Amino acid sequence: MSKSLPLQALMALRRKQTVATPSLSEKNRTAGPVICIHLTSWGDLPAICSLGQRICADEFLLSGPPPSLTIIGPARNCPNSDHPRITIQPEPAENRGEIARFLVKTQPDLLIWTHGRLQPSFLAEADALNIPRILINARNNDLSLTSGRWIPGVMRALLDGFVHIIAADDGAVQRLRRTGVAANKIDALGKLHSETLPLTCNEAEFSEMSSLVGSRPVWLAMNVPESEFRFIAQAHLAASRRAPRLLLLMRPTTPDITESSLALLRQGGLNVAVRSHGDDPTDSTQIYVTDFEDEDGLWLRLSPITFFGGTLTSGVCHSPMEAAALGSAILHGPRVNDRASSFRKLAERGAARLVRDALDLGEAVEALLAPDRSAEMALGGWEVAASGAAVTNRVIELIVALLDEAEDV
Structure with missing residues (x-):
């Protein structure tokens, strides 16, 4: 040189x-x-x-x-x-x-x-x-x-x-x-x-789970602490009033979910199945608890809507860019703490929406069940993730x- x-x-x-x-x-x-x-x-x-x-x-x-x-x-x-x-x-x-x-x-x-x-x-x-x-x-x-x-x-x-x-x-x-x-x-x-590189998943598991879910509308709640279980159940009940076949995939923050925690999800008569119990989602399942680790790529691929748990209470949540990279519309509460910059970038592109409580979350999920609305948000999120x-x-x-x-x- x-x-x-x-x-x-x-x-x-x-x-x-x-x-x-x-x-x-x-x-x-x-x-x-x-x-x-x-x-x-x-x-x-x-x-x-x-x-x-x-x-x-x-x-x-x-x-x-x-x-x-x-x-x-x-x-x-x-x-x-x-x-x-x-x-x-x-x-x-x-x-x-x-x-x-x-x-x-x-x-x-x-x-x-x-x-x-x-x-x-x-x-x-x-x-x-x-x-x-x-x-x-x-x-x-x-x-x-x-x-x-x-x-x-x-x-x-x-x-x-x-x-x-x-x-x-x-x-x-x-x-x-x-x-x-x-x-x-x-x-x-x-x-x-x-x-943000898209999370991977087992293709055989994805094919099998896609078949089990079928044509049902789906939304995902990621990284949900027990303090938000009741909010999530209430939101799902609210969104299900106009979409009775709606399925919630819920990823808790910890894999060791207790019966008392499950009781919080079953309020209002909701039918809850748990992956670690050997359950598969059936036509009657309303909430499917996805409590195995390292499967986030699978659930993000199945759901066009993702709510980030922890943002209603603790402020501890995952990066939303992983969901954005896989084309999911993003919902979150007001407490985003060290993820504020990522959520702000997504909101500026119309890819993320703030919700204040369980009722607000349920209404947002219901609105995004319209494919054109969730697809528009998903496109904005993908553009941010790939920027x-x-x-x-x-x-x-x-x-x-x-x-x-x-x-x-």
Whole structure:
């Protein structure tokens, strides 16, 4: 990778230290390529982990093992990852020796830098070790240096060293071009967002359950705490007055449902069946309790309407994007807590509706039984859930091209 004079000068200053630059010539890894992703803020972690789920998948590379990710960011509040191929850790101290040791230890084949707060020492050492790099989420107000401002032209040299840049806003595009970055290096695609992948399900189970449900209208209540069982039963009774064949699929928060809890659902004479009891939904079943774990993809595929439990009482609920990705109209109560941003995005597209109580929920379900109304909401939700796909796909395209190019060298 060629370097302009200002960056070479910066590297020369760094090398006045007595630390010898290690070499990446001998690689002992056999588990596939390593991608290092630098975060400016841990707030970007969900989107990066969503990207990681895609690039760590077995189908990502047509041959050889899938890549691994080393995600680094600010030293404080370093979270953990439960994904076996994603390592999350604090970034090294901003001095040449620490950075060089880190890069040799992790041996990345590719560096992805987020936002535009560029660290000259880190990027210069990556260049010295011939690690290609791309910049994503580049925002106009973030295009700055964390150090090294005393050498004229460093900013341009660092930006020019990126193989490709994905700009998050128009201001960033204009500034990059004014700085001298070639137009063919810049994509104006926006910011990387979490991409919700549709939940999977057992196809045989789906076929069997679809046959059992038949043509009955269905709605789903997800992640329902016992404190909301009575509300859910009342809502179902209200919605069933004009749709007597209506079936409620109810996923409780815990799999261990008690007889006293079931009694709350049976109020008003409702017929309740429980999956863990070996029951299947019959024509007379009004509420089917789906209390097995890891089956959410099955129930979301069966229901065009999903209410998110916990939002009437506790405020603890699942991400609505999973339902949106599978084309379900979304209903929720006022208490959404840390999911507020997701519900707000869906509401802005007409994909989510707020309900205040059991009666309001029942009326909303009844209204959405009209296929055209639920389909319109579902389309808006799917568009929101898929909104991050363009950036994600472009990043993956660049990663594949750079890794393929490295293999050919």
